[in-house]
Amino acid sequence: MSRKISYVQAFNEAVRQEMRADETVFCAGEDIGGFGGVFQTYAGLQEEFGEERVVDTPISEQAIIGLGVGAAATGSRPIVDIMFMDFICVAFDQIVNQAAKMKYMFGGSATVPLTITTGGGGGLSAAAQHSQSLEALICHIPGLKVVHPSNPYDMKGLMTACIREDNPTIMIKHKRLLGMQGEVPEEPYMIPLGTAATLREGADVTVVAWGRMVNEAFDVAEKLAEDGIDVEVIDPRTLQPLDSETIVESVRKTNRAVIVHEAVRFAGLGAEVAAQIQEEAFDYLDAPVARVAAPFSPVPFTPALEQHYQPSAARIEQAIRDIVARPGA
Amino acid sequence: MSRKISYVQAFNEAVRQEMRADETVFCAGEDIGGFGGVFQTYAGLQEEFGEERVVDTPISEQAIIGLGVGAAATGSRPIVDIMFMDFICVAFDQIVNQAAKMKYMFGGSATVPLTITTGGGGGLSAAAQHSQSLEALICHIPGLKVVHPSNPYDMKGLMTACIREDNPTIMIKHKRLLGMQGEVPEEPYMIPLGTAATLREGADVTVVAWGRMVNEAFDVAEKLAEDGIDVEVIDPRTLQPLDSETIVESVRKTNRAVIVHEAVRFAGLGAEVAAQIQEEAFDYLDAPVARVAAPFSPVPFTPALEQHYQPSAARIEQAIRDIVARPGA
Amino acid sequence: MELSTDVLTDMHRRMVRIRLFEEAAGKLAEAAKLPGFLHLYVGQEAVASGVCTALTDQDQITSTHRGHGHLVAKGGEFKPMMAELMGKATGYNKGKGGSMHISNLDVGMLGANGIVGAGAPIAVGAGFGNKLKGNGNVAAAFFGDGSTNIGAFHEAANMACALKLPVLFICENNEYGEFTARDKTMAITDIVDRAAGYGMPGVIVDGMDVVAIHEATIEAKNRAVRGEGPSLIEAKTYRFYNHHGVQNLGLKYRTDDEVAEWKQRDPIFTFEDRMIDAGTATRDDFDGVWAELRADIDEAIQFAEDSPVPDVDQLLVDVYTEMPAGATS
Amino acid sequence: MELSTDVLTDMHRRMVRIRLFEEAAGKLAEAAKLPGFLHLYVGQEAVASGVCTALTDQDQITSTHRGHGHLVAKGGEFKPMMAELMGKATGYNKGKGGSMHISNLDVGMLGANGIVGAGAPIAVGAGFGNKLKGNGNVAAAFFGDGSTNIGAFHEAANMACALKLPVLFICENNEYGEFTARDKTMAITDIVDRAAGYGMPGVIVDGMDVVAIHEATIEAKNRAVRGEGPSLIEAKTYRFYNHHGVQNLGLKYRTDDEVAEWKQRDPIFTFEDRMIDAGTATRDDFDGVWAELRADIDEAIQFAEDSPVPDVDQLLVDVYTEMPAGATS
Ligand SMILES: Cc1ncc(C[n+]2csc(CCOP(=O)(O)OP(=O)(O)O)c2C)c(N)n1
Ligand SMILES: Cc1ncc(C[n+]2csc(CCOP(=O)(O)OP(=O)(O)O)c2C)c(N)n1
Numbered sequence A, B: 001m002s003r004k005i006s007y008v009q010a011f012n013e014a015v016r017q018e019m020r021a022d023e024t025v026f027c028a029g030e031d032i033g034g035f036g037g038v039f040q041t042y043a044g045l046q047e048e049f050g051e052e053r054v055v056d057t058p059i060s061e062q063a064i065i066g067l068g069v070g071a072a073a074t075g076s077r078p079i080v081d082i083m084f085m086d087f088i089c090v091a092f093d094q095i096v097n098q099a100a101k102m103k104y105m106f107g108g109s110a111t112v113p114l115t116i117t118t119g120g121g122g123g124l125s126a127a128a129q130h131s132q133s134l135e136a137l138i139c140h141i142p143g144l145k146v147v148h149p150s151n152p153y154d155m156k157g158l159m160t161a162c163i164r165e166d167n168p169t170i171m172i173k174h175k176r177l178l179g180m181q182g183e184v185p186e187e188p189y190m191i192p193l194g195t196a197a198t199l200r201e202g203a204d205v206t207v208v209a210w211g212r213m214v215n216e217a218f219d220v221a222e223k224l225a226e227d228g229i230d231v232e233v234i235d236p237r238t239l240q241p242l243d244s245e246t247i248v249e250s251v252r253k254t255n256r257a258v259i260v261h262e263a264v265r266f267a268g269l270g271a272e273v274a275a276q277i278q279e280e281a282f283d284y285l286d287a288p289v290a291r292v293a294a295p296f297s298p299v300p301f302t303p304a305l306e307q308h309y310q311p312s313a314a315r316i317e318q319a320i321r322d323i324v325a326r327p328g329a
Numbered sequence C, D: 001m002e003l004s005t006d007v008l009t010d011m012h013r014r015m016v017r018i019r020l021f022e023e024a025a026g027k028l029a030e031a032a033k034l035p036g037f038l039h040l041y042v043g044q045e046a047v048a049s050g051v052c053t054a055l056t057d058q059d060q061i062t063s064t065h066r067g068h069g070h071l072v073a074k075g076g077e078f079k080p081m082m083a084e085l086m087g088k089a090t091g092y093n094k095g096k097g098g099s100m101h102i103s104n105l106d107v108g109m110l111g112a113n114g115i116v117g118a119g120a121p122i123a124v125g126a127g128f129g130n131k132l133k134g135n136g137n138v139a140a141a142f143f144g145d146g147s148t149n150i151g152a153f154h155e156a157a158n159m160a161c162a163l164k165l166p167v168l169f170i171c172e173n174n175e176y177g178e179f180t181a182r183d184k185t186m187a188i189t190d191i192v193d194r195a196a197g198y199g200m201p202g203v204i205v206d207g208m209d210v211v212a213i214h215e216a217t218i219e220a221k222n223r224a225v226r227g228e229g230p231s232l233i234e235a236k237t238y239r240f241y242n243h244h245g246v247q248n249l250g251l252k253y254r255t256d257d258e259v260a261e262w263k264q265r266d267p268i269f270t271f272e273d274r275m276i277d278a279g280t281a282t283r284d285d286f287d288g289v290w291a292e293l294r295a296d297i298d299e300a301i302q303f304a305e306d307s308p309v310p311d312v313d314q315l316l317v318d319v320y321t322e323m324p325a326g327a328t329s
């Protein structure tokens, strides 16, 4: 396989192939039809599948999710788009209290094969309401599955898995990875939800990162290798359910861990990963599990501040060096 | 002081006294006026302060929070009620993207002295949409402060502090503590936000619990004392900002910690507490930080299941025993 | 429209089934045999019955916190309903949903809902699915007067109209939301005034007249099936018992006179009188129906009481189609 | 109504100020000198200017993503606005808000808003505060046609009517939401059809006619001040540039003819022609205004370019009135 396509194209191809294969799949969201979506993730789909299956909706996030829930529970397989991840807050009840809980509340009799897609992450000077990484919120809600691909290959495989999944899933596209190129097979394939990828094996410290931070962490790891620091890099890919086993196994080997995410540190998903690591690998740990994340503030608009807000390669590197340098237990 | 009143009365008294003292304070919410609120937390206030200051609103949670945000930013000091904590999801954008961020986004020029009150917690067979403990979600959002009193005394002091606070606060009343009696001074007083209470000193293990779980944990601690296990019990009272110092200091002394909360364990606030403890007290820890919390499911309706869903005294006791019994490092 | 005796008998039977179920549930609640909240439908029987006699099993409905009546009218059976209210394993929702989430997808009942207004977007989704599949089915959303003040209702109504979906909006205007009168929460008298804002026809019907409701539903359904989009039906009705539970608790939010006046217009008794006057049925016929159904209810109560509660091993079943390994923590 | 020359001159000046600010911002964006998103108000100047000339500094407005025009019209100054767009420390929001959150409470402008519809509930809050204080001020919410499809708008409109608040709802119907035409997202042509559903008067005005807008606003304001509640004004208008940025990017969502037709009705040029025809002003007068304000704009750009970006130590300032110790992690 040598074909390279972008993260957006990988998303688009997954949707297109599943729509071709399964006529119960449809898409709905703001500006996704005629315009192809503000990030062009849905480009060209209305041309192929028509207005009935690729639907421009009103600006009504609650009804967009409701559209998905009701259609999913009655035999369709909807993909609904919430333009920016920040806007899940507008539809939060439908996501948290309806989509996530319907199966359980109904004693199993409902099945909700719904995929919600949304654009997350910062770094575009899009300010406090268009830059958030809110994965911790949705990962706390039983009933949802959450994926966040860091590259085009994972994007296609995870998106395909989401569409075929019989439970509600949330696909977080990272806004700054949209143009990222990578090798992607033409035929459909799935990456099973809940399986992490170990991108780099290493002996000295385990770095767990997701979304755009995977790529930052990977580059830092390559650089540190030159200094003889051997970093294992794990991308969970699916944030809920989390592949804790792969993470814990790795830390049992390396005895040290650093977690990197773009979201605010306090009560971010990194806290859960750290808590689990110290629970499951306590006797193996030579240093506390460190977290590199955003500080406790809304996302600032000005690049002058946002660049300090987002975890940088420098901060990741420093955190890894600190943890590795710490005297072992 | 020997007057005993209930948790609800303590809440009510705080609101009443602040409304008497400050005419910019008003209350708004569903059924809080003529009816006094479904939990009677606002009972009698409309009689005293009139319909202008104790307002029955439409069933419009977004507009209820917006009412508070707009009024707060223009010089009033609103208290707005969201009947059940589960319903914050309906108004999540106004809480997360508006109230919490306004000051920061505006470069400091806005001040938002808004108090949001809501009823949290389970144990009433109120099922999946009326029983949640969602504190982790709001504690992840910079700009908000979050309190969750475990007894009438704290209720009055924290509620008074919330009303006088110049930043948006969320007061979580626990539905199963409403009738709890306790000694409460008649005069107004504040418990500074961000200060934990050490309810019981102990040498062997630190238990951090909040809401109703404080009382469960306390009883377990008393019981364990008979078996020679000396438990320190900390109630953070304010969940955001968290009094990490008190918690970490305690664990540096006891070398062991158990966190107890009613919310779902995965990505619950307990994860943050555990992550911080292992970061700040790593060299002191003789055992992993343990968490006792709800499992990964929506809250079931039937008491037959909900009783197993909620952390019980038995589970708390077992967790403490396990941690204490674990061989030290 | 000339209705056949079969249809009239069917309507009557559904109304009596609701009445008996609700009266029985009320008694059980007063005897503390039902956990959780209970919102009785007594007084509003004509609405659900008039609507549902115009629907098929394949048509869907969404419901509210006051949902038993809708489920009974849609074909729900007493035994699994009563068992559900008692939190038994034999309930429609296996005891996990209870009164506020009771559902049965086999008869197209997509659940009572604990969140005011949240059912409407889900009905839109079901309607969308119907349109996509071209199956000729319609989805009806039941909701109260108070719930038309919430955003989800608005988004659902607009989206259904914009996309011309086969959806019926059935407003049960009983003049109160909980303990607050309609005129405190909206500046209009008739909910139907909202229809024009979405571009759909709206009609007011006597909510105590099952025939009028049935006829309005048939018309709306025909319109929807013809592809002309949704309609709003406002049924002016009244609940005879309190917002939740049975007693008015001496609450002053409505006068005894008002309640008495509406009870004069009891939807079942007035219907029976009309049928007898018209010579369509005799008092004996009706007595037979009541007696037969009373026996059914007694049997259902017995069944529910004899049924087991769910085993604790059911706690984490049906959160997902299959519980992922990583998610059980 | 006979408007004084002062008011007419004022209106003109505000429109020209908006136009020049927006044209300058557009050019800077094309030169990649403005970070983030930019939504230009060009074409709609008459609306903000007609409304704001009817308001005082003490009256409040809430705005949208397309907010510069509202702030300029409300009295915002070029320098701190331009500096804000550039993310400078001298901006109204100290660089933390940017285009989508630009605000100035001193002139009663409660912020542009990145969340569609979210400003309306905040205006309701400001209106509530005004009523409580009895200060005779009104709060005006600006919003687009598309945003009337979102729940927050609905809740705000209903609540303002139910509570008879001094609020004005100003809909700028420019026929598109992003790249999707109004008729795809609603089944009505005139937004004003929604007013009756809330029980408020609604009026359509020519959104290219500043005088008509002004007069409608005066009437609505008088009504609000008399305590008779809110009004809805629908201004039929058009944006001359793209949804965001400047170019139409060859997008086909609206025809060149349509754009050209609306440009014929340029709100500033048609106003100037009318004034000249009426002998109220001369071409020279107007040329003078343009020249003067052009100089102001150039100065503002210079000021903004020369201004420093915020120091990194500002990152965590203004999250709260005072940063709590525990919250900085
Ligand atoms: C979002 C939300 N807000 C508030 C409530 C609490 N609540 C339950 S029923 C109800 C009143 C509903 O009134 P209406 O829609 O008229 O229905 P009715 O009870 O009269 O049948 C309220 C406020 C809720 N369940 N959900
Ligand atoms: C809740 C939410 N959904 C979607 C968006 C993305 N968005 C920004 S502007 C816009 C269109 C708004 O249309 P309209 O209200 O007509 O205002 P206009 O842009 O025409 O001035 C959309 C969909 C958003 N910012 N917030």
Ligand SMILES: [Mg+2]
Residues within 6 Å of the ligand: C144, C145, C146, C172, C173, C174, C175, C176, C177, C178
């Ligand atoms: Mg009602």
Ligand SMILES: [Mg+2]
Residues within 6 Å of the ligand: D144, D145, D146, D172, D173, D174, D175, D176, D177, D178
């Ligand atoms: Mg528009």
